[in-house]
Amino acid sequence: MxxxxxxxxxxxxxxxxxxxxxxxxxxxxxxxxxxxxxxxxxxxxxxxxxxxxxxxxxxxxxxxxxxxxxxxxxxxxxxxxxxxxxxxxxxxxxxxxxxxxxxxKTTLPDLTDEEKRIYGIIAMGNNAVPKIGRHDNVWQYGKPYEAALSLTRKGFLKDLGGHRFTLSEPGAVPEGPDLIWxxxxxxxxxGKHLTPVEQIRQSNNVRVLRLFIDLYHSHDLINGLGIEWRPPTGLRYKYERIKLGQMGEHVVWGFKPENVEIHFAARFCAPHVDRTKTEQQAQAFFDALRVLTDLHLVDVIPHLVDNYSEHGEEMWPIPMKDDGEECERLVGLTAAKLASLMLTPGQIEWANAQGIEMASPVKKHMADVQAVGIYRLRHRPHTEATKAWFSDLNDQCRAVVERFNELIAEFGADATSSKHATSR
Missing domain, CATH: 1.10.10.10 (Winged helix-like DNA-binding domain superfamily/Winged helix DNA-binding domain)
Structure with missing residues (x-):
């Protein structure tokens, strides 16, 4: 048997x-x-x-x-x-x-009477929505624009900008589900710990939960490193770039934190934008994102990219803290070590005074390099696709570390003050 x-x-x-x-x-x-x-x-x-x-x-x-x-x-x-x-x-x-x-069914069961009225008017083709309804137009009364924004947040309308709206699913019922895995x-x-969903529930902010799940819809480890970062619709943390020095064909760039950037039209941001405000229209989005990062449900992994545009490509990770995978942190530490060998003590002291958090040398022909923080969800399913991504990431990081270590051996063997750059 x-x-x-x-x-x-x-x-x-x-x-x-x-x-x-x-x-x-x-x-x-x-x-x-x-x-x-x-x-x-x-x-x-x-x-x-x-x-x-x-x-x-x-x-x-x-x-x-x-x-x-x-x-x-x-x-x-x-x-x-x-x-x-x-x-x-x-x-x-x-x-x-x-x-x-x-x-x-095509009913609108969870809407207020005013929202149903405004939805019906827009469904008839009236896309330009005024702030105040008047008896001499189709809107009649109330605050149609506020109702339209509420319908957008609930997923029934799509905000086209300029006070114009359309049905989120115009003309037909979708053929099948659009699944978020x-x-x-x-x-x-x-039975071991608080789950991410329970932690978010304790925040008593449903926007945080909605954003958390919506981010999974945009999370791509097959074709990227997490949430798309490229302009104009990506999410990224931006850093200020400062030239620290130059040695031969290498320029040492330093980076210090600046701010989060997001285009309001991004599908996970749009529901949290309040266009009735004259400023800080996306404050609800940024507040929700901050909760997720504070709970360590979303990591921000700094990467060096060859340019900050829709055509930019990632070069290598440069984290100096606890963000990202171990192999990524090793790349960041090795890049910083190599950068320090290419700088004088005075340049290093000056960089620290400027609030520089990360540094990396690059070939001087890469004039448009920039650092961006790529957002990545920490809880990932243990699938074959995730395993393949992690294996590829380790291989790529290992290759970068080996290349940097070769340069460290070269510069560290006979580095002298005469070989250091003296200008920034």
Whole structure:
């Protein structure tokens, strides 16, 4: 008897499992509030391979979050009433179906009467929305622009700018779901710790939860290093570039923190922009992003890029703190060590006085090099694609470190003050 082949398979951990939700449904879920949004993610985490059928219910919500049973039941009732889930079997062991956007009815169950009125007017082709409605035009009364912005945040409208709006899904119901794939570790604690979703729930800010999940929709480790950073629609942390010195064919550049940059039209930023304000229109976005970085759910990994434009390409990571993977931090430390060998003690002292946090030498023909902080989600599913990305990253970092170490040996062997640059 082959007992080895008859042994039960070990259950996959939460980080090895993943689930999906519909990107077009997610804004409508968040419009119902934090308890409903958290509960929806728990139900979805318990779905099968079809990402639709789930037997997780109130018990699972209370087990994986801090939401009490009465409020968990109210959250499920709200999702059912909004047409976002359907009860397939009631009783003590209920079963639900998650209804994706292409399966939902065209009703607007979670909107106020004013929002429904404005949605109907825009649906008839009236795209230019005034701040104040008047009796002598189609808007009649109220504050149509504020209602249109609220509809945009809830995912029913798309803001075209200039007070113009259109339906988010004009003309037709989507043919299928637009899935956001998520690791189960976001929801399933396995009884060991607070999950990311539970930590965000404690912030009592549903915008943070919406942004967190939306970022997964834009997270790409197959074709990139995380969230797209390039202008005009990417998210990035920008650094000020300062020339520290030059030795032969190498220029040593230093970088100090400046600010976060985002284009308001980015799909994960647009729902948080308040265009009724004259300034700080995206403050809600930046506040939500700060919560995610403070919770260490999103890392910012500084990278050297050959130019700061839509055509820019990453060269190598240059983190000096605890951000990024170990191999990336080794590149950053090695780049800084090489840079220090190319600078005089006076130049190093001057750089420290300027608040320089990172430094790297590059060939002087690379005149447009810049540092950008690339945002990367820390919780990632343990899939073959993730493993392949991590393997490639290690190989690339190893090659950079080897090249830098060769230069360190060259410059360190006989570095003298006469070989150091004296100008910046």
């Amino acid at each position: 082959d007992t080895e082949n008859n042994e039960p398979k070990a259950k996959k951990t939460a980080r090895e499992r993943f689930f999906a939700i519909d990107a077009q449904t997610w804004p409508k879920v968040c419009a119902l509030g934090m308890p409903a949004a958290v509960s929806y993610l728990v139900l979805a985490c318990g779905s099968g391979g079809d990402q639709t059928t789930t037997r997780w219910s109130v018990d699972a919500i209370t087990r994986h979050t801090g939401i009490g049973r009465p409020r968990a039941k109210q959250a499920i009732d709200a999702l059912v009433k909004a047409g976002l889930i359907r009860i397939e079997r009631g009783g003590t062991r209920p079963q639900y179906s998650i209804i994706h956007a292409h399966q939902q 998520l690791p189960c570790s976001l929801v399933d604690s396995e």
